[in-house]
Amino acid sequence: MSTLSFKSVSLQYPIYNANAMSLRNQLVRIGTGGRIGSDTRNIVTVSAIDNVSFELKNGDAVGLVGHNGAGKSTLLRLMAGIYAPVSGQVVSKGSIATVFELGAGMDTELTGYENIVRMLMLLGHSQLTAKQCIPDIEEFTELGGFLNLPVRTYSSGMMMRLMFAVATSIRPSILLIDEMFGVGDAAFHEKAQLRMHKWISEVDIFVFASHNHDLIKKLCNRVFRLDHGKVHEESMCNFLE
Amino acid sequence: MNLFIRDLIFSFRRMPFVWHMALGDTRARYKRSFLGPLWMTLGATIGVVGLGLVWSSILNQPRAELIPSLTIGLLLWQFISACINESSTVFVRNASVIRNVKTPFFIFPLQLLIRHLIGLLHNSIIIIVVLIVYPPPVISSVMILSLFGLILVVLNLLWMIMLLGMLGARFRDLEQIISAFMPIVFFLTPVIFKADQIGLNSSIIWLNPFTYFMSLVRDPLYGRVPSLTIYLVTLLIMLLGWLLTMYFFNKRSARLAFWI
Numbered sequence: 001m002s003t004l005s006f007k008s009v010s011l012q013y014p015i016y017n018a019n020a021m022s023l024r025n026q027l028v029r030i031g032t033g034g035r036i037g038s039d040t041r042n043i044v045t046v047s048a049i050d051n052v053s054f055e056l057k058n059g060d061a062v063g064l065v066g067h068n069g070a071g072k073s074t075l076l077r078l079m080a081g082i083y084a085p086v087s088g089q090v091v092s093k094g095s096i097a098t099v100f101e102l103g104a105g106m107d108t109e110l111t112g113y114e115n116i117v118r119m120l121m122l123l124g125h126s127q128l129t130a131k132q133c134i135p136d137i138e139e140f141t142e143l144g145g146f147l148n149l150p151v152r153t154y155s156s157g158m159m160m161r162l163m164f165a166v167a168t169s170i171r172p173s174i175l176l177i178d179e180m181f182g183v184g185d186a187a188f189h190e191k192a193q194l195r196m197h198k199w200i201s202e203v204d205i206f207v208f209a210s211h212n213h214d215l216i217k218k219l220c221n222r223v224f225r226l227d228h229g230k231v232h233e234e235s236m237c238n239f240l241e
Numbered sequence: 242m243n244l245f246i247r248d249l250i251f252s253f254r255r256m257p258f259v260w261h262m263a264l265g266d267t268r269a270r271y272k273r274s275f276l277g278p279l280w281m282t283l284g285a286t287i288g289v290v291g292l293g294l295v296w297s298s299i300l301n302q303p304r305a306e307l308i309p310s311l312t313i314g315l316l317l318w319q320f321i322s323a324c325i326n327e328s329s330t331v332f333v334r335n336a337s338v339i340r341n342v343k344t345p346f347f348i349f350p351l352q353l354l355i356r357h358l359i360g361l362l363h364n365s366i367i368i369i370v371v372l373i374v375y376p377p378p379v380i381s382s383v384m385i386l387s388l389f390g391l392i393l394v395v396l397n398l399l400w401m402i403m404l405l406g407m408l409g410a411r412f413r414d415l416e417q418i419i420s421a422f423m424p425i426v427f428f429l430t431p432v433i434f435k436a437d438q439i440g441l442n443s444s445i446i447w448l449n450p451f452t453y454f455m456s457l458v459r460d461p462l463y464g465r466v467p468s469l470t471i472y473l474v475t476l477l478i479m480l481l482g483w484l485l486t487m488y489f490f491n492k493r494s495a496r497l498a499f500w501i
Contacts, residue, residue: 013499016411023412077498081343084495096343104341105262109269118265121258122342150272 002094002173002204004056004079009088011049011078048074050229051088056205063216064209066226072209075226076100076176079207094204097123097172102163112147112154112162119166137165140195142188157185164192168199175203179210244494245487252347259348263355278363281319286367289315296433305375312371313459314432320361321398321451322423327353328402329409329416336501346494350402354395372462379464386466390457393475397454400482407489410500431455450478 019025020043048071056062064072077083078090080098105122106115116137120130138147141161151159200206200219210216216223223234252259270278292315293308300307331349332339339346377384409415430451446452453475456467 013496016500021411021413023408023414023418026412077340082340083498098341098343100341101337104338107265107269109272110265114265114268118261121261122338122344127257127261 001058002092003058004092004094004174004205004207005090006052006054006078007089007091009049009052009078009085009090010047011074011083011085012045012047013083015044015046017043047229049078049085052229052231053088054224054231054233056207058204060222061200061206061220062208062222062224063220064207064224064226065211065213065216070226071229072226073100073178075231076178076207076209079174079176092174094173095124096174096176097167097170099167099175099177102167103159106151106163108152109150111150112143115151115162116147116166119163120169123166123170125170133169137162137169140191141165161188168195171202173204175200175206177206177208243487243491245490248345248347248490248494251345252351255345255348256351259351259355262352263359266352266356267359278360281360282364282366285316285319285364289367289371292433300434309371309375309377310435310459310463311433313368313462314455316361316364316368317394317455317458318427318430318432318451319364320357321394321454322427323357323360324354324398324402325405326420326423328405329419331402331406332410332497333413333501339498339501346490346497347403350399350406353402354399358395377463381464383461383464383466386461387458390454390461390467393457393472393479394454397450397475397479397482400479400486404482404486404489407493407497410497411493426451450475453478 052075064075066072074083076098077100078085079092080096081090081092082098103119105119107118110118113134116134117127117130120133121127125133138144141147141158143158143161146154146158147162151162154162197219200208206219208216208219221236223236225232225234267278274280276283289308289312293304293311296302296311297304297307328350331353332346335349338344339349405415405419426449429446429449431446432455453471456471457475460467
């Protein structure tokens with residue numbers, strides 16, 4: 001049984017300009033009493049998520065919609081525990097996997113095989129279980145002998161195949177995905193879609209941020225609309241129209 | 242539970258991963274070149290031989306005395322300064338991981354430390370060769386204390402990397418500030434000379450924590466037990482440093498993902 005609940009969660013984060021990121025300038029500011037230097041403190045605070053509450057249970061597949069900068073990615077990172085809320089509480093039960101930017105922890109000097117183990121271990125596998133995933137990834141990526149070569153020799157499509165295969169070989173109970181990505185050529189794309197859908201159907205809770213409404217209709221059973229850091233749940237019927 | 246303690250516990254649970262990453266980094270360096278990290282060892286050897294020959298005549302000291310102490314000092318300094326120099330970017334360089342996967346923060350300083358420990362292990366070949374060519378006057382069980390000293394040094398470096406890493410993520414010019422100051426710290430650390438050669442004006446040398454680290458590792462190899470003061474000061478630095486790091490971490494670590 002997996003759950004994911006937000007209790008009046010708010011998150012503001014600062015965006016620093018180059019001056020505010022300089023220790024030298026900060027020290028000068030203190031040294032001059034902060035009067036002349038008051039202009040250098042250009043810290044903009046973004047209120048990304050504003051008093052959001054909801055509860056997700058087993059079987060929930062949520063589509064996150066909203067225009068660019070509405071806070072979709074921030075909300076996903078809060079769900080994953082990568083960002084900590086400024087106020088409120090995020091409580092999750094169950095193992096979480098995220099697909100935001102692919103290829104975290106990849107070292108292009110190392111071979112495909114070494115990178116598979118490395119990335120899987122980063123995602124929480126032990127070395128042994130990571131190695132057990134290799135045959136499946138070998139078969140899916142169709143990279144063959146290339147897996148023995150350093151990843152820097154791969155084309156971007158090949159790299160994408162590898163990263164996608166690694167990301168989808170995790171078995172989480174809560175899955176968070178930010179925007180679907182195009183994977184390789186047409187024939188492979190279909191294969192990737194199939195693997196993706198199978199993967200999604202196996203998890204307890206699924207959250208998916210996307211601009212592609214058709215895909216959301218196909219994959220999700222609840223829809224959250226984000227607007228200026230607020231979350232409104234839309235009924236699926238309204239959304240379909 | 243205390244955020245800091247929890248992060249430490251979770252990080253140590255992921256030690257196999259940290260080892261794997263550090264070994265992978267080392268292996269990647271072997272791939273780029275035939276000698277790999279041994280290039281560093283070669284560079285260090287040339288440095289030790291060159292400096293040993295020059296300084297033994299300048300300082301008017303017998304080579305058999307200077308070269309071993311210089312070797313150990315120089316290699317230990319290389320290890321310490323590499324850790325400190327890279328500390329400020331330890332989180333920035335791992336931004337893609339931190340922003341995409343939920344991981345405890347301490348695994349990154351640990352990875353940095355272990356990678357450089359592996360480098361030190363490579364370089365210890367030189368120490369062994371030098372100790373064979375210029376054997377220490379007495380071989381005693383005191384030498385084990387050197388290993389204990391190294392552990393104390395590593396425990397101190399860990400909090401330093403964490404603290405500087407957090408500061409370096411928030412203030413990006415810290416990297417330049419550190420690399421500007423490290424050469425001065427080198428001259429204030431008894432690497433080439435010995436702390437007791439300076440005479441009475443050595444108080445500034447003893448204000449430098451790295452002086453203590455040097456004694457802890459180097460002195461026992463010559464059968465000298467570092468004085469109790471040196472141990473106490475090191476332990477005090479360690480205690481205060483960890484408390485300071487814990488304070489900063491508990492206050493600021495939630496913001497770290499935004500800084501990078």
